[in-house]
Amino acid sequence: MESVRDNNTERIRQQCAEKGLLLHDVQLRQLEEYADLLESKNKTLNLVSRKEKAPLLIRHIFHSLLIGLYHRFKPGEKVLDIGTGGGLPGIPLAIAFPETSFLLIDATGKKINACREMIQRIGLKNVHAKKERAEELKGVAFHTVLSRQVAPLRNLCRYAEKLLLPGGSLICLKGGYLEKEIEEALDRAQKNNGFPADVSLLPIDHFDACFENKYIVIANS
Numbered sequence: 487m488e489s490v491r492d493n494n495t496e497r498i499r500q501q502c503a504e505k506g507l508l509l510h511d512v513q514l515r516q517l518e519e520y521a522d523l524l525e526s527k528n529k530t531l532n533l534v535s536r537k538e539k540a541p542l543l544i545r546h547i548f549h550s551l552l553i554g555l556y557h558r559f560k561p562g563e564k565v566l567d568i569g570t571g572g573g574l575p576g577i578p579l580a581i582a583f584p585e586t587s588f589l590l591i592d593a594t595g596k597k598i599n600a601c602r603e604m605i606q607r608i609g610l611k612n613v614h615a616k617k618e619r620a621e622e623l624k625g626v627a628f629h630t631v632l633s634r635q636v637a638p639l640r641n642l643c644r645y646a647e648k649l650l651l652p653g654g655s656l657i658c659l660k661g662g663y664l665e666k667e668i669e670e671a672l673d674r675a676q677k678n679n680g681f682p683a684d685v686s687l688l689p690i691d692h693f694d695a696c697f698e699n700k701y702i703v704i705a706n707s
């Protein structure tokens with residue numbers, strides 16, 4: 487008999503394939519293993535909300551993977567995930583794009599320790615986790631900066647400005663009414679001749695009802 491989880495995994499495989507992102511069986515099993523580890527760690531650490539009805543595999547893992555449907559990560563691309571918490575969106579994307587290099591940072595040491603343990607258990611080689619605040623990270627630069635549910639866009643743009651290579655992008659998963667946030671980020675950039683030059687907002691509710699009022703926000707240099 488097919489389990490609910492098999493159905494969710496198959497949905498992820500199918501919806502990603504429709505957008506040209508092919509996930510192999512090994513990667514689908516790694517996503518499931520990550521879901522199990524995250525659920526187990528969440529019993530003692532506050533990594534993701536426990537109140538939500540939609541399954542973790544869809545609500546958090548598929549949600550993170552959606553970034554990869556709009557931005558195809560390249561081999562050798564260097565990516566930073568700011569405020570990763572329990573590894574979102576960095577770990578699902580590192581599974582989907584094994585030739586891209588991901589650094590996960592978070593201000594909370596316990597969350598980074600949990601990420602390190604999960605990365606090791608799944609056996610991922612292209613992702614590392616470091617306890618660090620975005621504003622204090624120095625001496626490194628990235629093609630792409632990611633963030634999910636961390637800070638107002640204006641602040642994320644301020645962090646990304648110093649961490650992005652020329653031409654790089656900041657890609658965030660955000661919810662709610664974002665017009666004012668975007669206006670403030672663009673206003674700040676214009677006054678300082680800084681990042682970003684433009685921002686686009688992509689709705690994602692057509693993938694699942696639980697993504698209602700949620701968006702992928704892409705800020706470009």
Ligand SMILES: C[S@@+](CC[C@H](N)C(=O)[O-])C[C@H]1O[C@@H](n2cnc3c(N)ncnc32)[C@H](O)[C@@H]1O
Pocket residue numbers: 533534568569570571572573574575591592593594597618619620621633634635636637
């Ligand atoms: C609401 S949680 C989101 C975690 C994860 N991105 C997710 O989607 O589940 C926000 C996280 O951002 C981290 N954080 C907030 N500001 C930060 C900063 N300036 N630098 C690094 N981490 C930060 C917090 O410690 C927290 O783990």
